[in-house]
Amino acid sequence: MKEQNKVKINQLPTGVPGLDEILGGGLPEFSFNIIAGAPGCGKTTLAHQFIFANATVERPALYFTVMGEPALKMLRYQQQFTFFDAAKLNSAVRFINLSQDLIERGLQGVLEEIAKQVEAANPSIVVVDSFRTVLRSEMHEGKEMVVQTFVQQLALLLTSWEATTFLIGEYSETEVRENPVFTVADGLFWLFQQVDRNSVVRKMQIMKLRGQASVPGLHTFRITEDGLQAFSRTLGLVGQRKTFNRVKYLSMGIPALDEMMGGGVPEGDSLLIAGSSGTGKSLMATQFLAAGIRAGEPGIAAVFEERPNEYTARASEFGLDLQTPLANGTLEVIYLRPLDLSVDEMMQEILDAVKRTGAKRLVIDSLAGFEMALAPSFRADFRESLYRMIFALTAVGITILSTLEMPETFTELSFSSYSISFLTDDIIRMRYVEIDGQLRQILMVVKMRRGVHSRDIRQYEITADGIIIGERLKSFVDLVTGIPKPRSGVLRFDE
Amino acid sequence: MMRSADEPTTRELAQRLITYEGSQIDPADGNIYAVGRVCDKLRGPLATLVGPAGFCSLLMRALTLAKRDAPVLSAWEVRPDGSLEGLSDETTQMGAVLIAQLIGLMITFIGESLTLRLLRDVWVDLPDSAAMVERNESE
Numbered sequence: 001m002k003e004q005n006k007v008k009i010n011q012l013p014t015g016v017p018g019l020d021e022i023l024g025g026g027l028p029e030f031s032f033n034i035i036a037g038a039p040g041c042g043k044t045t046l047a048h049q050f051i052f053a054n055a056t057v058e059r060p061a062l063y064f065t066v067m068g069e070p071a072l073k074m075l076r077y078q079q080q081f082t083f084f085d086a087a088k089l090n091s092a093v094r095f096i097n098l099s100q101d102l103i104e105r106g107l108q109g110v111l112e113e114i115a116k117q118v119e120a121a122n123p124s125i126v127v128v129d130s131f132r133t134v135l136r137s138e139m140h141e142g143k144e145m146v147v148q149t150f151v152q153q154l155a156l157l158l159t160s161w162e163a164t165t166f167l168i169g170e171y172s173e174t175e176v177r178e179n180p181v182f183t184v185a186d187g188l189f190w191l192f193q194q195v196d197r198n199s200v201v202r203k204m205q206i207m208k209l210r211g212q213a214s215v216p217g218l219h220t221f222r223i224t225e226d227g228l229q230a231f232s233r234t235l236g237l238v239g240q241r242k243t244f245n246r247v248k249y250l251s252m253g254i255p256a257l258d259e260m261m262g263g264g265v266p267e268g269d270s271l272l273i274a275g276s277s278g279t280g281k282s283l284m285a286t287q288f289l290a291a292g293i294r295a296g297e298p299g300i301a302a303v304f305e306e307r308p309n310e311y312t313a314r315a316s317e318f319g320l321d322l323q324t325p326l327a328n329g330t331l332e333v334i335y336l337r338p339l340d341l342s343v344d345e346m347m348q349e350i351l352d353a354v355k356r357t358g359a360k361r362l363v364i365d366s367l368a369g370f371e372m373a374l375a376p377s378f379r380a381d382f383r384e385s386l387y388r389m390i391f392a393l394t395a396v397g398i399t400i401l402s403t404l405e406m407p408e409t410f411t412e413l414s415f416s417s418y419s420i421s422f423l424t425d426d427i428i429r430m431r432y433v434e435i436d437g438q439l440r441q442i443l444m445v446v447k448m449r450r451g452v453h454s455r456d457i458r459q460y461e462i463t464a465d466g467i468i469i470g471e472r473l474k475s476f477v478d479l480v481t482g483i484p485k486p487r488s489g490v491l492r493f494d495e
Numbered sequence: 496m497m498r499s500a501d502e503p504t505t506r507e508l509a510q511r512l513i514t515y516e517g518s519q520i521d522p523a524d525g526n527i528y529a530v531g532r533v534c535d536k537l538r539g540p541l542a543t544l545v546g547p548a549g550f551c552s553l554l555m556r557a558l559t560l561a562k563r564d565a566p567v568l569s570a571w572e573v574r575p576d577g578s579l580e581g582l583s584d585e586t587t588q589m590g591a592v593l594i595a596q597l598i599g600l601m602i603t604f605i606g607e608s609l610t611l612r613l614l615r616d617v618w619v620d621l622p623d624s625a626a627m628v629e630r631n632e633s634e
Contacts, residue, residue, distance in 0.1 A: 071544045072553075072604045079606060086608050090540070090616050097546035 009211050012164060015053025015083060016046060018230035018348070022204075022219055024212040027187070030162055031210070032155045034131070034181060036171040037191030041202065042223050043168045044074065045081065046191070047127045049227045050166065052083050055092040059124035062117055063095045066102055066110070068130035071095045081227045094121065102134060107150040110134055114154065118161050125164050132169030135181065148180040155184045176207075186210040192218070199375040201342065204230060220342040231344030235351075235392060242397035244268055247450060250361065250399055252284070253291030256469035257428075260445050260454035265426060267360070269450065270390045270400045272423075275430030276408035279441055280462045283318060284428075285363040286311075287466050288401050289331065290320040297360035298330040300353045300398075302346070304369030308333035318466045332357055341373045343385035347392055354398055362393060366403040387423050408432055408482065425449040430460075433482050435473075442479055443469070499607075500560065500599025508614075508627075509594035515621050528582045530590025536617050537597065538577045551577045557596035564596075565589040607631055 011026030020026045027033070027050070035043045047063075055061035065071045075095070078084050089095075096117055101109040118126065128134065135147055158165045167181065173190075176182050188208040194201045202221050206214040221230040249264035258264040265271050265288075273281045289299040303311050311333050312322040325331035332353045336346060350362060364370060371382050378385060393400055402424070408431060427446040432439050443460055445453045457479045459470040476484035499505055516536070517529035534554065542550040555573045562568050567589055570581040582590075601610040611631050615621075 070549060072549070072601075075544075075605045075609060079609065086612060089609060089612055095544050097542070097544060097549065099546040100548060 011212075012050075012054055014046075015049040016221075016228045016230055017226075018219075018221070018232060018235075019228070021235075022206060022215045022230055022232045023209060024214045027164065028209070028211045030159055030164055031186040032159060032165045032184065033167070033187035033189065034171075034185045035166055035168045035189045035191065038172075038193060039170055041191040041193040042221070042228055043170075043191055044069065044129060045078070045223060046189070046228055047129065047166050047168055048078050048081070049083050051093055051125050051127060052085055052088060054164075055088060055123075055125055057091045060092050060094055060121055061125035061127065062121055062123045063093065063127045063129065064098050064114060064117075065095060065129055066098045066131075067133040071097055080225065082225055083227050098128075098134075107134065107146060111150060111153055111157070115157055118157065118163065122161070123163050125166070126158050127166045127168065129168040130170065131167035131181070132171055135169075135179070151181050151184050182208075191221075194377065196375060196377040199377070201375045201377055220344050222342075222345060229348075231342065231348055233344070235344055235347055235388075242268065242395060244397070250288075250297070251291045251295065253287035253294075254284070254467050254469060256458070257284075257443075257467075260456060260458070260469075261426070261428075261448060262451040262453045265399055265401070266448075266450045267399055268394055268397050269425040270394055270402070270423065271426040271428065272402050272404055273428050273430065274404045274406050275443075276406050276432060279430040279432065280460070280467055281403040281405070281430060282314075282365050283462060284430075284467055285365050285401050285403055286315045286318070286320055286322070289361055289363055290315065290322065292361040293322070293325045293330055298357040299325075299361040299363070300332045300334060300350060300357065300359045301363045301365065302334045302336070302350060302370070303363075303365050304336070304373050305366070307335050311335075318464065320466070329357060332359070336373060342375065342378050343382075343389055346370070346373075347389045350393060351396065354393075354396055359398060362398050362400045364400065364402040366405055368405045383423075390423050406431075431480075431482060433476075433479055433484055435476065435484060442473065444480075498560075498599055499602035500557075500596045502599075505598050505602065506591065506595045509591040509598055511621065512594055512614075512618065513591050515618065526582075528587045528590065530587055530593060531579050531582060533590070533594050534577075534579055534597070540613060540617055541601075542577065547577055551575065553600055554579075554597060557593055557600055560596040560599075561589075561593040565592045568593065 010029040012029055013026050014020055014023065035046055037043050051061035051063060065074065079086065098110050098113055101113045105112070114126070171179070182188060185208065187206070187210065190205045190207050192203045192205070194203060202223065203218040204221050205218050215232050215234050217233045219230055219233050221228050244267055248267040249258070250267055251258050251264045252261065273284055275281050289301060292299045301311060306314070308326065312326055315322040322331055326333060334349055334353060336349060353359065367386070371379055374382065390400060426448050428443060429446050430441065430443045433442050441460055442457050444457045456472040458472050461468050461470065473479055473484070475487050477487055478484045512533045513529045516532040520527050520529065520532070538550055541553065545553070551573055554577060558568070558571055558573055567586050570583070570586065571593070572580050574580050598610060598614070601613070608631055611627055615627065
């Protein structure tokens with residue numbers, strides 16, 4: 001059909017951050033939807049967020065409760081959420097109990113009462129909670145047609161009255177094929193609560209949505225005091241990438257290192273600092289952030305092993321003032337609750353912080369800590385998630401510095417235990433070497449995707465003023481193994 | 496812990512509702528009591544919210560609690576339709592105890608703010624009912 005002849009389907013905001021994007025813009029107006037899932041997975045809260053986001057006094061929301069959670073208790077619990085607006089109760093949002101109608105008059109009684117209320121109130125939204133209870137009262141042999149007729153009539157009634165509808169039910173996936181309500185529904189939202197070891201991960205799937213393209217697959221969501229927040233599995237992978245007309249180099253805050261890197265980190269790059277414990281990765285990351293603050297570039301630190309105050313306190317031990325930018329909003333330290341995090345949440349948190357602060361620099365300290373903070377089920381595809389996250393964040397133009405703890409071996413030099421070096425544009429390797437009976441530290445710039453860099457292996461020290469880079473260790477060979485030999489007596493091919 | 500029904504403000508509100516409904520009764524109507532009118536007016540919106548059976552449960556619980564405070568109410572009962580029976584001229588003086596318990600139960604379940612809003616919607620003519628909600632919100 002020609003574009004101008006198509007009916008325009010209005011999209012309503014769901015009131016759930018992230019869900020509109022998953023749905024392809026919002027919920028189709030006048031659609032007849034089902035929210036399904038096991039008890040406790042957030043079905044009622046999702047419906048409440050939607051009604052409080054859309055209902056008005058002129059076009060209210062009617063919330064029919066049937067035999068499930070008593071409305072008094074529902075109100076008791078739901079008012080704890082920030083989206084709950086008491087001023088809308090009984091005006092824009094009206095709760096109506098249908099239990100008696102179901103008990104005394106069955107499905108026909110329920111249909112008549114809904115029709116009566118809908119005709120009287122002219123609602124824009126209708127919710128029936130729990131719809132499964134309604135149907136189950138007649139779900140026995142020989143009654144299939146009664147149920148099917150009821151569902152058809154209800155859908156017809158509510159659509160005719162221009163209501164967007166949600167039917168809530170504790171359905172199991174095996175019912176999808178047999179229950180007539182799934183055939184009639186325009187939208188099918190399935191909420192899951194998956195337990196993996198000791199952690200719980202919430203996911204949702206839009207199994208069906210007529211009239212528009214939703215994002216397929218399972219999307220994680222979280223329930224907080226603000227209600228549900230959904231994270232599209234394609235978060236950050238769609239949309240325009242920020243491009244730079246010319247390469248701008250960001251200082252690492254260590255002049256000698258900037259020089260080794262050919263001027264600093266190219267803006268928009270992802271830099272990996274790999275090294276074993278105590279080599280100064282976090283300090284280098286902190287110096288990178290502090291240099292940005294000095295240059296008027298707001299920053300974000302995503303830390304997993306210490307709290308924001310501990311982080312700034314440690315910086316101050318090296319003469320770096322992060323407390324002031326933290327207080328004035330040019331620095332944000334994100335400390336996310338550990339152990340049941342999803343990569344999507346982390347990414348959303350950072351993207352929100354970028355919007356808030358206009359950050360140009362991001363430090364993730366460390367990837368190992370990040371992985372540990374994830375729920376076990378997300379650790380399985382950590383590499384893929386990391387790829388998505390780095391892609392999404394660099395797309396908004398932010399420069400990322402990630403630290404990575406490496407097991408120290410004294411026979412070889414590996415760049416990354418996660419095999420993620422391909423994800424990063426630039427790599428700096430820090431490590432210990434044994435020289436003259438001392439454990440000293442060396443660093444090298446291994447990779448700079450966009451430019452020429454120094455090939456030197458240089459000694460460095462961690463001082464009260466931060467990292468001080470020394471000279472190239474010309475007198476030794478095999479430095480990268482950690483057990484160098486004096487250069488004298490060893491014949492090299494260039495000699 | 497003090498129950499919401501025992502709060503002076505709840506008792507005062509209950510008494511105001513009784514007084515207000517009492518002032519609306521036409522003496523020619525015979526055996527109509529203010530406490531019965533308050534319960535009848537609450538029955539509509541509460542039954543819509545929790546169903547007629549839910550309203551009966553709440554009122555029965557409120558009456559049980561009220562009888563502890565005022566044994567004189569021992570003859571009062573809740574009919575299956577949610578109305579009161581056994582009221583008499585002698586006992587209705589203590590009607591505010593029952594209403595305070597009913598309001599107290601509502602406050603316990605859904606909080607003071609929502610309860611006052613529900614009451615305001617029922618008694619739109621009650622002097623100061625809107626101000627009461629606003630005061631609560633500002634607090």
